[in-house]
Amino acid sequence: MKLPHFEYQAPSSLADAVALLAAGDGQARPIAGGQSFVPVMAFRLAEPSMLVDLRNIPDLNKIEISSGGVRIGAMVRWRDVLDDARLHTAFPLLSAAIDHVAHYQIRNRGTVGGSLAHADPAAEMPTIALTCDAQIEVVGSHGKRIIAAADLFVGPLMTSLAADEIIVAVTFAAWPATRRWGFQEFSRRRGDFALAGVAVCYDEDAQGKAQNVRIGAISVADTPLRLTQAETALSGKPVDATSIAAAAKAASAEVDPAGDIHASARYRKSLVGTLLSRALEDATHRKAN
Numbered sequence: 001m002k003l004p005h006f007e008y009q010a011p012s013s014l015a016d017a018v019a020l021l022a023a024g025d026g027q028a029r030p031i032a033g034g035q036s037f038v039p040v041m042a043f044r045l046a047e048p049s050m051l052v053d054l055r056n057i058p059d060l061n062k063i064e065i066s067s068g069g070v071r072i073g074a075m076v077r078w079r080d081v082l083d084d085a086r087l088h089t090a091f092p093l094l095s096a097a098i099d100h101v102a103h104y105q106i107r108n109r110g111t112v113g114g115s116l117a118h119a120d121p122a123a124e125m126p127t128i129a130l131t132c133d134a135q136i137e138v139v140g141s142h143g144k145r146i147i148a149a150a151d152l153f154v155g156p157l158m159t160s161l162a163a164d165e166i167i168v169a170v171t172f173a174a175w176p177a178t179r180r181w182g183f184q185e186f187s188r189r190r191g192d193f194a195l196a197g198v199a200v201c202y203d204e205d206a207q208g209k210a211q212n213v214r215i216g217a218i219s220v221a222d223t224p225l226r227l228t229q230a231e232t233a234l235s236g237k238p239v240d241a242t243s244i245a246a247a248a249k250a251a252s253a254e255v256d257p258a259g260d261i262h263a264s265a266r267y268r269k270s271l272v273g274t275l276l277s278r279a280l281e282d283a284t285h286r287k288a289n
């Protein structure tokens, strides 16, 4: 299918990119890897007058790891995430989740910032950002602001970004040595979008009990979702067969997914509980680093 007509600009500074978007009055759109937005345009779900390509803007493709945490530039590609051995140690949950994203051709082009801005509830990165309390750094014509991941995703493929705002990076606080984690998803074929997925992390205290429990789910709502009832079921308890069963039951009960041609709503509800059980079992024998 042919794309609609559009103008194309590839500015070499963030300021120029923001100015182009601001002048476009909502009709100009940023483009990064194009792996989601080109299909959207091909289906005529968006017909922007201008695409502002972010590829020539310096410093958006860096992964920085310090004692404070991890900062990932918006133009970092899935391939860069998977190839960075430091991330496997500093933020293993992210590496494990991104390993499930699409196929290598898409991973060679798709970007972290593009995925956050696209806000697909079936995508891995938005759920990891929500689960791990990511901070999204954004620049627009009114300057820079930080958006908590919980405030970014407002509906299916919808964010709180203004039309002239560009995501420049996403940051995650450093993990303590007490953190345990698990990630599980299920799709019909490897690389397909998940029918459902679960990310979990918690800190194990000196008594072996789970604290700071974070559980996020993929593909079960209009946005990425925190499973707060499952978190409560696990908080302050040792992670064992009893608490895992209680958390899994709570997770299945609290989600209200839609059914589609790939899986019924009932199946997805059940799947979330099963995936959470598996992720928690993995977590019990895995430490942060």
Ligand SMILES: Cc1cc2nc3c(=O)[nH]c(=O)nc-3n(C[C@H](O)[C@H](O)[C@H](O)COP(=O)(O)OP(=O)(O)OC[C@H]3O[C@@H](n4cnc5c(N)ncnc54)[C@H](O)[C@@H]3O)c2cc1C
Pocket (backbone or CB within 6 Å): 029, 030, 031, 032, 033, 034, 035, 036, 037, 038, 039, 054, 074, 075, 100, 101, 102, 103, 106, 109, 110, 111, 112, 113, 114, 115, 117, 118, 120, 122, 123, 124, 125, 161, 165, 166, 167, 168, 191, 192, 193, 194
């Ligand atoms: C066949 C197929 C299978 C896929 N499977 C998966 C999967 O399993 N899991 C998964 O997570 N993803 C999957 N994807 C999506 C893929 O990961 C995309 O790369 C990603 O969602 C978007 O990244 P992008 O850089 O290509 O963004 P683009 O397509 O370039 O842009 C997407 C949206 O974000 C906006 N945007 C881009 N960058 C920025 C920025 N820095 N600031 C503000 N707005 C911005 C654009 O205007 C557009 O609205 C799949 C894609 C395909 C084609």
